[in-house]
Amino acid sequence: MKLYSSLGPNPRFARMFILEKGLDIERIHIDILTAENRQPEFSDKNILGTTPVLELDNGFMLSEIMAIAEYLEETHPEPVLIGSTALERAEVRMWTRRIDLEIAVPMTLGFRGGAGRPMFEPRMDVVGPEGAADLSRMADEKWKWLDGQLEGKDYICQDKFTMADLIAYCFVQFGYTVGWSLPEGTDNLAKFVDRIGERPSSKVWQDSE
Numbered sequence: 001m002k003l004y005s006s007l008g009p010n011p012r013f014a015r016m017f018i019l020e021k022g023l024d025i026e027r028i029h030i031d032i033l034t035a036e037n038r039q040p041e042f043s044d045k046n047i048l049g050t051t052p053v054l055e056l057d058n059g060f061m062l063s064e065i066m067a068i069a070e071y072l073e074e075t076h077p078e079p080v081l082i083g084s085t086a087l088e089r090a091e092v093r094m095w096t097r098r099i100d101l102e103i104a105v106p107m108t109l110g111f112r113g114g115a116g117r118p119m120f121e122p123r124m125d126v127v128g129p130e131g132a133a134d135l136s137r138m139a140d141e142k143w144k145w146l147d148g149q150l151e152g153k154d155y156i157c158q159d160k161f162t163m164a165d166l167i168a169y170c171f172v173q174f175g176y177t178v179g180w181s182l183p184e185g186t187d188n189l190a191k192f193v194d195r196i197g198e199r200p201s202s203k204v205w206q207d208s209e
């Protein structure tokens with residue numbers, strides 16, 4: 001397998017997931033700053049032109065981080081990052097989807113239409129500055145909500161590290177790379193980020209990519 005990877009929270013989510021699984025997968029750097037991912041050579045691998053893409057041994061190009069995570073969990077079940085039973089898997093997917101839709105998506109769209117506009121406007125449709133500010137505010141409200149959910153807990157669900165923790169952690173770290181900080185009063189979240197930051201896989205955030 002090969003991972004086409006770049007800057008940004010989604011490739012780093014995939015890289016952390018791979019490390020947590022104890023896998024060693026060749027990584028190929030795609031320079032999204034120069035829009036290498038928007039050239040035909042890369043869109044042949046992912047029609048949406050985004051990273052990451054996991055090239056499987058049979059040549060299939062798998063994109064979308066949730067599909068990549070689910071594939072790796074099924075093909076390499078240990079250590080369990082999604083769940084061992086139907087209910088465990090459902091609960092982790094429920095939390096992951098909540099964080100993805102309620103936080104990661106508005107935060108990303110808010111960044112692309114706000115501070116990230118110079119980079120993203122030439123390559124995709126972005127929301128206007130006012131909409132971007134609203135989306136960033138909405139994401140921050142949901143970070144506060146997640147902080148409340150973490151009261152008295154070390155992990156988002158099941159009292160153990162799962163894919164749900166990974167997506168939350170990667171989007172906090174993404175925020176840090178673009179000058180964002182945790183909303184005021186989110187001490188549970190701050191402790192959570194420190195806790196996940198102790199995991200060896202979090203070192204992917206120290207790399208330049």
Ligand SMILES: N[C@@H](CCC(=O)N[C@@H](CS)C(=O)NCC(=O)O)C(=O)O
Nearest residue numbers: 008009010011032050051052064065
């Ligand atoms: N829904 C996709 C999102 C992928 C995505 O937005 N990747 C970003 C990097 S974090 C990207 O490729 N950005 C550059 C661009 O869109 O031109 C997934 O789950 O993998």
